[in-house]
Amino acid sequence: MRILVTGATGQDGSWITYQHVRAGDDVTVLVRRKSNYSLGGLDKLFQEEKPFRVVYGDLTDYDLLTSLVMTNNFDIIYHFGAMSFIPPSWENPVSTMEINANSTLALLNAIRRHSPSTKIYLAATSELYGHPKEIPQTINTPMNPVSPYALSKLVLYYAGEMYRKAFHIPVYVGITYNHESEIRGYEFVTMKIVTDVLTKGIVKLGNVKAKKDWGYAPEYVKYIKRIVEHEDPITFNLCTGVMATVEDYFNYVKQKFRPDATYIVDPSLYRPIEADEMTCMQSLEEYKPILKWQDVASIQAEYILHGKLYGKELV
Ligand code: GDP
16 A cells, blocks of 8 residues: 655654554655754654655645645555644644644645545544533534644644545544653653653643543554544544543652652643543444553653553554
8 A cells, every 4th residue: 555644753653654664555754854864753663774755845835745645646645744732833823724724725635636536534633622512522522622723623624524525535534632652752741741750750740630531642543544444434533531630640650650759830831721621432432442541651651761662562
């Protein structure tokens, strides 16, 4: 199979690339050119050998996106590429919208015009529910975004549904809840807690009462790949069904690995509005994640302590 992955240096993009390469597929990754040659998460999952094709380019280079779709006859495009960290989306709302929403429209339009049988997976998010209208959420819960990031993903969500209905393009939209792994960036709270507790015994946090549903990214990505390969085009939720607070996550890591650890609250890390009380009812029973947030914390700790990449065994 011929696969294109946008956002391939990020957590999910790296794991999906790893899975498809392992399956023997022909994978192209789209990577933003930086001054260094780092491939982010891909460097952690692949050592010297990089058995995929790297195309350098920006998600806002819509001509490049179009020509990639036009000339490669991809079987599947995974659109994970995005400005995906919420706090900076308040600083740069316009570029967040350009990167996240317009790149999605450019890809959908290119598929419509040049490659209508290409399947596309769009990475939506539980942030769409924002201040959720119900707990747990279902696929029918009304959207209520509360950040520029979520707003940009709302465009992605509706664009996906629209192109599927209007042009019968095989669009898959995954509304995934927080999912973490050992290659998660330090700016996300789980990796920050595990790294700082284990290495320093102290961590600075914002809103420790925020309640999320944290799953294990390689498991989510494994299910996404299976859904795209085996199911009809669909919009689905993916979560563990279990919520915990940031403080619960800290306490678990503290009690298991470093009983003397503490946290301090830094008000500058609070968000203007918090999206929380996030959890869902499974829409696709056979793709129910098994690993819960405690497993995720332990896997991250194993990586910090011993460099173990559990996700490679899982997929
Ligand atoms: P997000 O849900 O995609 O924004 O993932 P994050 O890992 O960035 O944040 C998860 C939750 O942790 C949010 O509700 C944050 O408000 C909360 N949080 C509390 N302290 C921190 C912190 O120090 N850093 C981050 N990133 N989030 C924090």
